[in-house]
Structures are given as C-alpha cells and as structure tokens.
Amino acid sequence: MLKYTRQSDPELYELVVEDLKRQENTIEMIASESTVPLEVMELSGSILTNKTLEGLPHKRFQAGSEVVDKIEELGWQRAKELFGAEHVNLQSYSGSTANYSVFAAVLDPGDKILSMRLDQGGHLTHGSPANWVSKIYHHDFYGVDPKTEQIDYDALEKTAKEVMPKLIIAGASAYPRLIDYERMAKIAEEVGAYFMVDMAHIAGLVAAKVIPSPIPWADFVTSSTTKTFCSARAGMVFCKEKHAKLLDRGTFPGSLGSVHFHTMAAKIWSMKYAASPEFRALMQKVLDNAKFMAKAMEEEGFRIVSGGTDNHLMLVDLRSKGVSGKVFQNTLDSIGITVNKNQIPNDPASPFVTSGARIGLTSTTQRGLGPDELKVVANIMRRVAEAPEDTAVLAACQKEARELISAFPLYPAGAFED
Ligand SMILES: Cc1ncc(COP(=O)(O)O)c(C=O)c1O
Structure with missing residues (x-):
C-alpha cells in the first residue's frame, strides 16, 4: 500500500497504516460511514486528478478535455439511468456543496428556506446558525410529532402556509423513517416553493430500489456519494429537465470551481456497481440488519426513537441506562465500536452531551455481520451502557x-500488497 509514500514520507505512511489497523479492528457503526470498493480508491487516486477544467463537456474553459468529456457524459448516462432522473450534475465535491449548488441556483439573499430542525434530524447545511448559509437566507423549521417522533406533516403544512418559503427541504442526517415525498411535494406546490430532497444518507438504498425514491417528486435531489452509496467522498445533484440550466449554473460558476475528475470517475464506477444484483442484495441486507439491530437493542432494554427504523440507521434513547451519548460514544470507542452521540427529539441534553446515539448498519453489513453477530454487539452495548466505568466489564x-470483528476482513487478503 502507498508504495511511493512509504519511501518518501514514512512518518505519514505509518499513520495511514495505523488507521487501516484501527479500521480493521473496529466494529464501525457510524451511520454516515461505509467501506469503499478498491476500484473507488484506485480511481480516486488516479491520474485524472491532474486535469484542470471548468464548465461542462464541450463547453470547457480550458483545453485538453476530449477524454474527460467522454467520462463525464458516461457518468450522466449511468446516473440518469440508475436513478431514473431527467438531469444530473456530477461535479459536486460533497453532499454539502451539492446543497450549496441548489441554493446558488434558485435562491437570492434573504429568501426563505423551510427545513427539518437540526436537533430533530436535519443537517447543518439546511440552516443551522453555525453554518454560513444561515447568514444569507431566512430559515424556518419543521420537526417531528412528540408522540410518534415522526415528521408532523400537518404542522409542516401549516408553517409552510404561514411562512411561504421559496425552498422546502426534505432529508436528514438522523431520521430513521421513510419520508412522505408526495405529501411534501404537494405542500411545496401549494405555496409555490421549490422542493429539494437531500438524500445524502439514503442514496444507496434508493439506487438499489429497496426504499422509495424522491426523484419523481422533487425539483432537486442532492446527495453525498459516501454513506449508503458506498462511493467516493463527493456529491451529486439531480433535477427536473426544466431546472437543468439553473442547476448547472448554480454548480459552476455559482458555487464550485474546477471539476474533480478523479472522484467523478470513482462515482461513475459506482453507478455501474449500484445497478448490480450484488449491490441490491447488500442494500437489502443493510435494511434487514438495521431492523434486526433495533429489535436486539430493545431486547437489551434500550428505547428506539420512533419505535424502529425503515432505513440503515436508528436513534437510541439512552436515558433508561443513565448514560449520556457522549459517555456511550467514548466508552464504546475505547473498546472498538464506533457510533456517534446524537440528540433525540426534544432532547434535554446539549448537542455536545446528548441523550442518544445514532447507529448505522452499512459498514458492518458490508463486512458480513448478520443477526448472530449483531445480537452480540447489542449485548456488548448494554453492558457498556450499564457500566461505563467498570474496567473489568470493558x-x-x-x-x-475484537474477536467478533476479526472474523470479517475489511478488505480481501492481499488487497494492499505491492
Ligand atoms: C443529510 C445530509 N446532507 C449533507 C451532508 C453533508 O455531506 P458531506 O459530508 O458529503 O459534505 C450530510 C452529512 O452528514 C448529511 O447527513
């Protein structure tokens, strides 16, 4: 692995190897993580990184684009076919910049955005005061019903009619349920708003058609290509054909610079992979494992927010165990299981402490863990939550x-030999 870096910068090389070992020895349950196929790594590190170009195929601002034009067009064809979309822009550097492209495409300073509250599952780029976007636009929020802990669409509709936003955003970082895109699209239509879905977390499940797609309902669909899509650290945006020019201009020159062809090529490889029966079966297993894990956690005495999950993640309410999300995350990390602390709806604790944790099943499913192993993991989580300071238990x-995960290699043996 890294045969040139190994020679020229052993210090950095050793640190990368150290993280490979950490990854190999860890039960990875952070919901936004996945393990990328070797081809994604190969292409992400390929010679395509040398090419500097701005603009779209056949309309570039620099010379030497004839080959990468073909690559980008191949990507369009694959992406549109895979997701059943009318138009795609594959230039986004990440899920965050995918959102910025849409804002640049359709919003002016001071325009109103209605999105999901950050502390109930929304994302920083949808309007958190900590994100620069909040300095430019006016933000209003919808949330979940306190009883069902699922999106309160009636309240959302009421707020939309009062606020009359220019953009309504669906999609979240920590929402375990399916979203009623049809209902939200109708609300957006009634108030004359654009409807955008940020499917960053669930793009792989959507591509595999194991959960419903937002593409038919939304004006714009943004996404990371990491997370369940299991691809390069990058992004993508889909839209209706009638918004194609707006989106392309919002992407470049609206919000981004030159194209990252190395990660674009990796995404394009993944478009082919995501259409395969193998990927579909993997995503179905992710769903099945998430449902199983939610039940196993309940059996260990944890409360699952909203009573279950319809996607790859769940939110666990830790209050019955008397442990904070912060302590749970740090203690699990110390024994080789990674999750992240997360606020639960109407959490009395701060975002830095939290009463909950978010658990995702993509990485462990990729490694081959199934119900037998997940039952053991849930049991370990209970013992850690109940005795986070007991060194013998830990x-x-x-x-x-460690014994459990060592039976499931991160990558095939010999993958990094050179
Ligand atoms: C819903 C949502 N949108 C956007 C992003 C940002 O994606 P990226 O980290 O690729 O910029 C995230 C990341 O967690 C997310 O959960």
Missing part, C-alpha cells in the same frame, strides 16, 4: 468485540 467487552 476489558471483557473489548475482547469479545
């Missing part, structure tokens, strides 16, 4: 976690 849990 040592036993660490041993079990």
Whole structure:
C-alpha cells in the first residue's frame, strides 16, 4: 500500500497504516460511514486528478478535455439511468456543496428556506446558525410529532402556509423513517416553493430500489456519494429537465470551481456497481440488519426513537441506562465500536452531551455481520451502557468485540500488497 509514500514520507505512511489497523479492528457503526470498493480508491487516486477544467463537456474553459468529456457524459448516462432522473450534475465535491449548488441556483439573499430542525434530524447545511448559509437566507423549521417522533406533516403544512418559503427541504442526517415525498411535494406546490430532497444518507438504498425514491417528486435531489452509496467522498445533484440550466449554473460558476475528475470517475464506477444484483442484495441486507439491530437493542432494554427504523440507521434513547451519548460514544470507542452521540427529539441534553446515539448498519453489513453477530454487539452495548466505568466489564467487552470483528476482513487478503 502507498508504495511511493512509504519511501518518501514514512512518518505519514505509518499513520495511514495505523488507521487501516484501527479500521480493521473496529466494529464501525457510524451511520454516515461505509467501506469503499478498491476500484473507488484506485480511481480516486488516479491520474485524472491532474486535469484542470471548468464548465461542462464541450463547453470547457480550458483545453485538453476530449477524454474527460467522454467520462463525464458516461457518468450522466449511468446516473440518469440508475436513478431514473431527467438531469444530473456530477461535479459536486460533497453532499454539502451539492446543497450549496441548489441554493446558488434558485435562491437570492434573504429568501426563505423551510427545513427539518437540526436537533430533530436535519443537517447543518439546511440552516443551522453555525453554518454560513444561515447568514444569507431566512430559515424556518419543521420537526417531528412528540408522540410518534415522526415528521408532523400537518404542522409542516401549516408553517409552510404561514411562512411561504421559496425552498422546502426534505432529508436528514438522523431520521430513521421513510419520508412522505408526495405529501411534501404537494405542500411545496401549494405555496409555490421549490422542493429539494437531500438524500445524502439514503442514496444507496434508493439506487438499489429497496426504499422509495424522491426523484419523481422533487425539483432537486442532492446527495453525498459516501454513506449508503458506498462511493467516493463527493456529491451529486439531480433535477427536473426544466431546472437543468439553473442547476448547472448554480454548480459552476455559482458555487464550485474546477471539476474533480478523479472522484467523478470513482462515482461513475459506482453507478455501474449500484445497478448490480450484488449491490441490491447488500442494500437489502443493510435494511434487514438495521431492523434486526433495533429489535436486539430493545431486547437489551434500550428505547428506539420512533419505535424502529425503515432505513440503515436508528436513534437510541439512552436515558433508561443513565448514560449520556457522549459517555456511550467514548466508552464504546475505547473498546472498538464506533457510533456517534446524537440528540433525540426534544432532547434535554446539549448537542455536545446528548441523550442518544445514532447507529448505522452499512459498514458492518458490508463486512458480513448478520443477526448472530449483531445480537452480540447489542449485548456488548448494554453492558457498556450499564457500566461505563467498570474496567473489568470493558476489558471483557473489548475482547469479545475484537474477536467478533476479526472474523470479517475489511478488505480481501492481499488487497494492499505491492
Ligand atoms: C443529510 C445530509 N446532507 C449533507 C451532508 C453533508 O455531506 P458531506 O459530508 O458529503 O459534505 C450530510 C452529512 O452528514 C448529511 O447527513
């Protein structure tokens, strides 16, 4: 692995190897993570990174584009076919910049955005005061019904009619349920708003057609290509043909610079992979494993927010165990299981402490873990939550976690030999 860096910068090389070992020895349950196929790594590190170009195929601002024009067009064809979309722009550097492209495409300073509250599952780029977007636009929020912990569409509709936003955003970082895109599209139509869905978390499940797609309902659909799509650290945006010019201008020159052809090529490889029966079966297993894990956690005495999950992630309410999300995350990390602390709806604790944790099943499913192993993981999580300071318990849990994951290689043997 990294045969040139190994020679020229052993210090950096050793740190990368150290993280490879950490990844190999960790039960990875952060919902936004996945393990990329070797081809994605190969293409992300390919010679395509050398090419500087701005603009779209056949309309570039620099010379030497004839080959990468073909690559980008191949990507359009694959992406539109895979997701059943009218138009795509594959130039986004990440899920965040995918959102910025749409804002640049359709909004003016001071325009109103209605999106999901950050502390109930929304994302920073949808209007958090901590994000620069909040300095430019006016933000209003919708949330979940306190009883069902699922989106309160009636309240959303009422707010939309009062606020009359220019853009309504669906999609979240920590929402375990399916979203009623049809209902939200109707609300957007009634108030004359654009409707955007940020499917960053669920793009792989959508591509595999194991959950419903937002593409038919939304004006714009943005996404990361990491997370369930299991591809390069980049982004993509789909839209209706009638918005194609707006989106392309919002992307470049509206919000981005030159094209990253190395990660674009990796995304294009993944478009082919995501259409395969193998990927579909993987995504179905992710769904099945998430449902199983939610039940297993309930059996260990945890409360699952909204009573379950329809996608790859769940939110666990830790209050019955008397442990904060912060302590749960840090203690699990110390024994080789990674999750992230997360606020639960109407959380009395701050975002830095939290009463909950978010657990995702993509990476573990890719490694081959199934119900038998997940039952053990849920049991370890209970023991850690109930005794986060008991060194004997933690040592036993660490041993079990390490033994369990060592039977499921991160990459095939010899993948990094050179
Ligand atoms: C809903 C949502 N949108 C956008 C993003 C940002 O994606 P990226 O990290 O690729 O910029 C995230 C990342 O967690 C997300 O959950």
